[in-house]
Amino acid sequence: MSAPSIEKTLTPKETFIYKDLIGPNFNPNWHFHPEFQISYIMEGEGTRFIGDHVQNFKKGDLVMTGPNLPHLWRNDDIYFEKDSGLTTRGLVIYFDHVLLSEPLLEMEEFYKINKLVEHSLRGIEFLGETRDIIIRLILELDKQKGFKRILHLLKILDTLSNSTEYNILASPNYMNAFRGGDAEKMRKVYDYVMANFKTNISLDEAAGLLNMTTTSFCRYFKPRANKTFTRFVNEIRIGHARKLLLEDNFNISQISYECGYNALSNFNRQFKSITDMSPLEYRKLFLNIQAPM
Structure with missing residues (x-):
């Protein structure tokens, strides 16, 4: 996983800022900052990284992250094409x-706000009616001026704190173990995995990017990603498989191959390990259709 850079988003005279970010792709750098962040995706698709959490995102994604929690919304490769x-x-x-x-x-x-703050340290995805309400409130925020902006933000936080429609993202034991000197090394590994997960991923090649032996590389990677390199690659692949299963353009054998698995049995095993269900069960659950194998 690409190592996060440290950013500061507010000036000493600012309590909060609201940004409307429009571009060909989102910030591709894995980063963290001392501020809380609430992010609503109006347009764009890709893979979302929050701490050690990896999952697809699309239009409508609503997430709150706490201070110093590494995060990245990386768009699909097509967004980077000229x-x-x-x-x-x-x-x-x-x-x-x-x-x-x-x-x-x-x-x-x-009390409830305090719980919201605690959960945000691992990242929170909001769903359902809560998401719809918060989106409307966010869209109204830019119309507010002066102290009314603060009151409007507090209204957003109060609504979030009273919601039961959410998922906590990073694992309970996640800790930000990155240091500034890791950034370039881990960026190389991250770029390599994202470019090659559909075909062949070589542990030797990944280690070679950092001029390390495979043993040294595995020791280096695990505490920074809070998972093994193999697990990280599988999560990227299965995340892509989830997207393909929902699109329903391929059968499961084709999806297995498209995600870098040469054996269907291995694909099924890895998918169940990460999602607690088989690919066919996942497709039935979210599409309510019988898909051919």
């Missing part, structure tokens, strides 16, 4: 932790 004609758009709120200081969070009235 003259693709594709556009991405994301509405993003960055706000400082001073709005939610520890003494404030200890107050009884802030």
Whole structure:
């Protein structure tokens, strides 16, 4: 996984900022910053990385991340092709932790907000009616001025804190183990995996990118990604398989090959290990159709 760079999004005089990000692709750099972030994807598809979490994203994605939690919304390769004609758009709120200081969070009235803050340290995906309400509130935020902007942001946070429609993303034991010196090394590994996961991934080649032996590379990679290199590659592949299963353009054998698996049995085993269901069960659950093998 690409190592995160450290960013600062707010100036000392800002409590929060609201950005409408439009471009051919989202920021391709794995990064983290000391502010909270709420991100709504209006246009764009790809793979979402939050801590050690890996999953596809598409239009409608709504996620809150806490301070110093590495994250990246990486668009599919087609978004990086010249003259693709594709556009991405994301509405993003960055706000400082001073709005939610520890003494404030200890107050009884802030119990649910405190839980929201705790969950955000692992990233939270919001779904259903909550997502619809928050999207409307985000779209209204730019119309607010002065202190009313703060009140509007607090309304957003209050709505999120009262929701039961969410998934916590990074694993419970995730910790940001990256250091500034890792950035270039891990970027090379990340780019290699994203470019080759559909065909052949070589542990020797990945290690060679960093001028390491395979043993040294595995020791280096695991604490920074909170998983083995093999597991990381499989999560990227299975994430792509999920997308293909929902599109319903291929049978499961074809999807297995398209995702870099030469043996259907291995594909089925890895898919169940990561999703707790078979590819056919996944397709039936989300499409409610009987797909041919």
